[in-house]
Amino acid sequence: MRLTDYTDYSLRVLLYLTVRRDRLATIQEIADAYGVSKNHLMKIAQRLGELGWIDTVRGRKGGLRLAPQSRGLTIGEIVRETETDFALMACFPHHEGRAGGTPCVIEPSCQLKGVFARARDAFLRELDSQTLEQIAEPAGALSTLLGMIPIKVIHADPELAEAMS
Amino acid sequence: MRLTDYTDYSLRVLLYLTVRRDRLATIQEIADAYGVSKNHLMKIAQRLGELGWIDTVRGRKGGLRLAPQSRGLTIGEIVRETETDFALMACFPHHEGRAGGTPCVIEPSCQLKGVFARARDAFLRELDSQTLEQIAEPAGALSTLLGMIPIKVIHADPELAEAMS
16 A cells, blocks of 8 residues: 555645745755655646646746645645545546446445445545645744755754744 | 555455355365456465464365454454555555665654554554454355355245355
8 A cells, every 4th residue: 555656746846835935946956855856846846737736937037836725735635636546456446537447246245345445535534634734844844854944054043044944 | 545456365365255154165266256366366365374364274175264263353454464565655664664665854854654644544444443244244145246156046046045145
């Protein structure tokens, strides 16, 4: 039971942009902050833009920023969009309305499918309890870890660094 | 978010043996009932035997049967054993105590890991609400679908078929 890297990276980009409120961010900067490939993030940034969750500003001084209403997105809302396959078992219908899965002989009377569907719903319900805004805390610590604050400032005066975050 | 075929087939074997109470079952018979490969099921039957969940009787008249106490196993207990990787995201520790995942720069202050751990727990808690015995109902319909009752009997006298199940 794993989520895709696509979901993982989407959450990282959204979290970065939620913490980075002061200016536009570039994909390169986000890739550097997490130590992941820029190529992975480009496709994700494009998709997040199509969803209206981030604004993309073109040009030399362009970049990405979180769309204001996205601060209220729940983790469940994000995962439902980015996770392309919630077919827990072979008999589940595929995502996006495609007719369902591999036929199983006992399906007409099998209770397992319902049990797993309820478990999946409980999983997503738990993810719905937290918004992007909520998980972007503590903002000061996260911005430090993401390299948004120069380390020398933190060492010189932690309170100032916190205030700048 | 998918479970492995290993989990899927383990549940199918256990469910078959829960329904088939009257005699030993062969792996071939279970493979035929579900229309899946016997090779897939052999490894699974061996593992279920090692776990003490099924009894394996060797010899020409040998076969498999559910160990009596296994009727009370919850679906959650089974899935925790058969699903080898509950590392939802890259930063989660791997199963079986192996030290954890791919390092992520924000891990010391990231709330996502906790949110996903709670979601996974909610998922498993829901699976713990049902036992093998509970999902092996309706036994009559399941045994018919699994080919345990000759079809001509069902057509001749459905009540008798139900009584024999």
